[in-house]
Amino acid sequence: MFRPVQLNLMENKARYFDEINILRAFAILAVISIHVSAYFTRMDGINWLAALYMSIDVLSHFAVPLFIVISGFVLYNKYSDHIDIKRFYKKRLKSVLPQYLIFSTFYLAATYIGSIVLAKPVNLDVLHIIYRYLTGGCFYHLWFFVLIIQLYLLYPAIIWLYNYCDARGRVLELLFAVFLIGVLYNVYPIPDIFILGVSTQILGVATKFIGYVFYLALGMTIRKRYDELLLRSVPRTSLYYASLPLLCCTVIGIFGYAQKHFNLDITQILPVMGGYWHWLTAMINPLYYVVIFAFCFYISLNIVSSRSVALKLLEKIGAYSFGIYLVHAFILYVMVLALPRLGFDWNNWLFYPLVCIITLVLSYLSVEVLQKFPYSEYLIGSTR
Template identity: 25%
Template sequence: MRDLTKKWYIEIDLLRGIAIVMVLLIHTFALFTQIPKINLLAIVTSFIDIVSSIAVPMFVFISSVLMTLQKSYLNNYFMFIYHRLKFIIIPYLIFSLIYLVFYSYWNETPFPEWKLIASSLYNGGSAFHLYFIPIIVGLYIFYPISYSFVMWSSKKMTIIFPILTALLFQYIWIYQHLIISKIYPEILNLFIYPYISTFTSFLQVFVYFVLGIYVGANYDNIIGFLQKCKLKPYLITAILLSSIVTWEWLLGIKEYGNFYVIPAIIMIPTRLIMIVSHIFWFISLYKIIEPLLKTTNTLKTMISEVSRYSFGIFLIHIFYFEVLLKLFTKYHLTSTRPTFYILFFISMFILSYLSVKIISLVPFHQYVIGKIAKGKE
């Protein structure tokens, strides 16, 4: 049996590198919603956007797997929280303030009052991608309870029970506004409601967290199973499920005229299909990187390098997203043209990576872009 608390998991390292690339892809190809009519470009870009939606689930899954493998919380829960959050919260707060200043200047609006600043720092509202930080904080805080629940229920019953329970909580959180408005709408007007909603926001990805705990607790067995699997059936299934979601999204856009006004209740089955597709994509991506695990080549080195700086890239890339979007629009290169997506993604990726790389040379950089792993083979 391997010492799972000390091993360097190159497979997880590579998946993290792919996940951060997916984050940039989803923010690039989400601009398909600006295409005025459904055509081949809309179909292709929406499909890529849907496939890239595995980014956040993959980060949650990876974090859960690693926490379970390392079992650092067993020694001291508060030290576990401290070490996990020290290089997350401080960079998050710094970038939150930077984005508040940036958007005030960029949108030519007054700098927000202190109440809005405090609210933005709490709920990740300073920039549209920072909602992920309250999620990850909640997952860390509730990890020991989640771990105990998964271990107990999977032994007493099967892994299906904790997954279905997590799925129930996930759907309740996602559709909380709709549910509460039907049962007790007065709750929505309570001052504390948005704060409770943010504190429990980790529930919107709870299935992936629970799945990660189970995989981490049974890591050798799961890896052994995956090594026997064939890529083709999982990849075909993942593509098929993502295609179904693409078709449903485009039908919704055709009927309602805009993706963002499609009624939430219509998306209930679509979300379930997406969750299942994410699991098949996880397996497919593992099988795709599997040949890299026992070799050293340029591709493996590049993915590992991106993985090392993934948190910093995550924090900074929206700055370049906004700048490039305005620059491209100024020169009439819009999301209605295929070249827009290619150039936009490559530009945002290179600028984000180089910026983080430069910041990493500065003393105390870990408090700005997070801790950077040294990397191993």
């Protein structure tokens, strides 16, 4: 179905967009925000600080969907037509697979050493270790690389389908279809299977891409119609009005977290919802993120046009975002082990801002150092 042919000229003459690195910066800042604010789950109950953490966490969860939208945009910018599949796979997998394997090994060793130091049990079973590599389970944030590898492997099929629909004026129908499939996937997740008598999520991990194809296709559509979108002026009042659904969806997200982590019974507060709560959140979340994408895009265009100091800083953070994603979790892991011993933990109002800033600064400096080593792109990706 997919003929390996010569790459079209678009691969060699891909257009550059300043705002993309700004969007990457927003996404990686949101990733750090998620991983710091998530410590509300260790709090004993709901208070004002826990509610603040939950609201920040809900707002920040646009991070991975935005990274996928950017991936769809960039891939379509470079590979919009026929693809030399062998060359495409070699280039794309080279950009993520070595880094994933190196950092999986690093995090696996770090957590094993940490467990030994803390006198916790360590599972050295070979099959268990292989399972963790296959599923992005060597550390909590590495699942993203399994997802992006899946999307890269599927991209030739996705671009064929996208171009097929585009040629017939059916892109909106395609977006709606993948949106609905993603909703159904999130409402009815793939069940665990038993391997050697142990329950595993390997099928769920292998199908993770289903919940994210909508964002990839959205990024492709934005790139396809980018110039047309730029010509459309959006009044500021529209953005103000958009803040209302953002507020409502954030409140819904807080209720969802309260139900999951603090055993809050939603039906007592919203009895009309009953068993429809999961459906509501599954359908709202993608639309919620799209509104946040619009805000991020609007802000990024203004930052690019201003040519301010913020532009240079965010451009650098965006260029380093791949490496920051890889290293920040280790820095946060060490801090969260050390800080509570000094009497400073998630129950302190300064925990979130200080830990976020320290994690970002140390991650940035780490990437700054690592990118000076030979072949650093195989460790932290390209920082251009």
